[in-house]
Amino acid sequence: MKIAWKSILTSGLVLSSTLSAAAFAEKLPGDGITVQPVQSTVAEETFQTLIVNKAMEALGYTVEPTKEVDYNVAYTSVAEGDATYHAVYWSPLHDGKFQKAGGDKAFFVGGDYISGAAQGYLIDKKTAEKYNITNIGQLKDPKLAKLFDADGDGKADLTGCNPGWGCEAVTNHQNKAYGLSDTVEINQGKYAALMADTISRYKAGKSILYYTWTPYWVSGVLVPGKDVVWLEVPFSSLPGDRSDIDTTLPNGKNYGFQMNTMKIIANKKFADENPAAAKLFTIMKLSINDVSAENMMMRQGANSEKDIEAHADGWIKAHQKLFNSWIEEAKKAAK
Secondary structure (H helix, E strand, O other), X not given: OHHHHHHHHHHHHHHHHHHHHHHHOOOXXXXXXXXXXXXXXXXXXXXXXXXXXXXXXXXXXXXXXXXXXXXXXXXXXXXHXXXXXXXXXXXXXXXXXXXXXXXXXXXXXXXXXXXXXXXXXXXXXXXXXHHOXXXXXXXXXXXXXXXXXXXXXXXXXXXXXXOOOHHHXXXXXXXXXXXXXXXXXXXXXXXXXXXXXXXXXXXOOOOOEEEEEOOOOHHHHOOEOOOEXXXXXXXXXXXXXXXXXXXXOOXXXXXXXXXXXXXXXXXXXXXXXXXXHHHHHHHOOOOHHHHHHHHHHHHOOOXXXXXXXHHHHHHHHHOHHHHHHHHHHHHHHOO
C-alpha cells in the first residue's frame, strides 16, 4: 500500500511538474515584440498610460519606457510607426490633430478608455454671486472684466492652457467669437505653474478666471459649486471643421466645449498584426474619478516616477479581477 501511494504521489508530482512547465511555456501574444508608448508632457496623463503599459506587459509585449512628447508629435509618431500607441487621444478635442496625422488610414482607434471629461471656464463663487456673473460673455463689460485683472492693464486675466494644446485653439477662437478680445487677455505658458499662481490669488481673496478640464487635480483644490462655478458661453462656437457643432449638454447648459472621451490609439499596421493588443485597447475602461483621485495624490506630493508607478500598481491590485479579464479576453482574440 505504501509503495502504491508513493508511486501515485511520484506520478502526481511528475504530472504537476509537466503541467507547470506547460503553463510556464505558454506563448503569449506579445512574446518577442517590442512596443513604444508615447504620451504628452502632462504628468497627470502618466497614470492611465502606465496601466495600459502594464496590461501590454501581461500580454507578453516588451514595453519600452514611455516617451514624453508634444501632442502633435505623439500623433505623428504613432501614425508613422515611430511609436506604437498613445493612450490619451482626447476625442473630439484632438480630432484635428488625429486627421492631420492620417486619420483612420494611419490609426487604429480603441474604445472609450475614459469617459465624461468636461472642460470650460470658471470663476470664483464669491465674485460670481456678488456680481451675478453666469456667462463669460458678460465680461465684454469692461467693469466686470476689470474684476479679474491681475496685472493692472484693465483686462481680465484668463488662465489658459499650454500653447499647442487642443484647448488653445478653442479658447483663442472663442475669445474673438464672443467679442472679448478688448476686455479679456488669455495667459498661456506652463499650465500647472499658471494655475498655482491662480490658486494663490484665490487664497488671497482675489477674483479668478481660468480654463480647466477634468480629470485633473485643479477641481479637487478649487471645487466647482463650493469654491468656483462654471461659466456658460453666449452660444456654441468651435474652430475649424467643428464650427457647426452644438456644445449644449443634455442638462441644457452650454460651457463651450463638447464632452470628451479619452481613447487609446495605435499604429494601424501594428494593430492589424496584433489582434490581442487591438482587443485590449478596445475593452479597457478606467473611471474618470479614479484618475482624478490619482491626480490629487500627485498634487499632494506623491508625484515622483516611483509614486505614480505605485499608484498604477495599486489600482491594478484593487481591480485585479477586472484587469485579468482584459488580459484573458485579449489573449482569445489572438487565437
